[in-house]
Amino acid sequence: MDCIAILDIGKTNKKLFLVDEHYRIVWERGACFEETADEDGDACEDIHLLTRWVRESLDELTHLPGYTVKALNFSTYGASLVYLDADGQVLTPLYNYLKSYPEDLSAGFYSQYGQQSQLCSETASPALGSLNSGLQFYRLKHQQPALYSRVKYALHLPQYISYLVTGKPLADITSIGCHTMLWNFRENNYHSWVHLEGLAEKFPPLFPGNSVLPAQIGKQTCLSGAGLHDSSAALIPYLASFTEPFVLISTGTWCITMNPFNSQPLTPEELAEDCLCYLTYDGRPVKAARLFAGYEHEQEVKRLAEYYQTPVNYYQQVVFDPAIFAQLLAVSPEASRFAARSLSAFETYEIAYHRLMMDIMDAQKHSSERVIAGTAVKRIFVDGGFGRNTVYMHLLAATFPQMEVYAASVAQATAVGAALAIHRHWNNQPLPADLVEMRHYSCGSIYI
Structure with a gap:
């Protein structure tokens, strides 16, 4: 049976599905993980445990009789960044988007780059602290500059999962454009503050959400999407x-x-x-x-x-x-x-x-x-x-x-x-x- 494999990663439940050509779920596996803590003691996703589960789950697909995996794609929760060094190694915990945001850092950001109301309007993002993933990246630069200097790429979580099977660091508009405070909706580009801070050069190239690239599962070659933010993915069946x-x-x-x-x-x-x-x-x-x-x-x-x-x-x-x-x-x-x-x-x-x-x-x-x-x-x-x-x-x-x-x-x-x-x-x-x-x-x- 020809299928597509989808990794659907929520905050609580992680799932792997095989979907047939008629869009029926024909096989699934799920898992839940204990959270770990970041350097401040705040609860967060265990990125290393998640990485291992992704690799083991996809490896399991190569041993399933009766299914041919033609393609892969990924949907995950948003507002979460994975920072990679030049060797592709993960540099930091996967910080929780509910983590409290320092008031002094927030005040400094808005005093430098404009009124909060204006920035929110231009980026179509309410001011949400850590829920604005752009502000997470800003925080890393200003509070952990030595670590920031080692960042080669910042990937939103769907694109990190894609990276694990394609080896290609990519950015996706559904993640970049979702209350991140990164994207200027009027100019259809990264906001000027992102360029001025030097963050834009650490985001990989944008890749179309309806395109694919080669991927490897074990010894099997197939096609892979770059992954999607889950709220945008959930809307697609209705738009279709x-x-x-x-x-x-x-x-x-x-x-x-x-x-x-x-x-x-x-x-x-x-x-x-x-x-x-x-x-x-x-x-x-x-x-x-x-x-x-x-x-x-x-x-x-x-x-x-x-x-x-x-x-x-x-x-x-x-x-x-x-x-x-x-x-x-x-x-x-x-x-x-x-x-x-x-x-x-x-x-x-x-x-x-x-x-x-x-x-x-x-x-x-x-x-x-x-x-x-x-x-x-x-x-x-x-x-x-x-x-x-x-x-x-x-x-x-x-x-x-x-x-x-x-x-x-x-x-x-x-x-x-x-x-x-x-x-x-x-x-x-x-x-x-x-x-x-x-x-x-x-x-x-x-x-x-």
């Missing part, structure tokens, strides 16, 4: 399946509303509201708005479980009830953070849970409208955990009555997206028509 304008709300810890059909520059107000831009593998901007709703939901269902003496996952049994919705709308129409509400106001778990989701939906409406307003979008797709939550989905349909709202899913969307990006190089079959599974939700008689 739909031409009419849509937004995708990708739900998990963060609920990220992505609009590939909004090319308006980010305003200072949007940046202040946690909006940013991604770049697709062909360099198109995707305006996005982030909301920490999945995390809030996770915290609040623990509070509900403790108060009502139910299992933590009891919310999974709650179905949308229009009567509860109407009752809550009548007695407590004001918007609020649910964490500020007293649970004694709600007679049952079900009523309290509906109020929680209504409060989350108030925030979701505000967030999503930031990137929907003024565009021709008529469809909203929701993937991830909230796509399986009927309360969330019915409320979303009621919140956007002028839209077609769908719970949508692609099995292993980031892996399939990485495979689709280089489809023409390994697959002679046409794209399947059923890549995305959809369930329509109508607002019916419900209205917010």
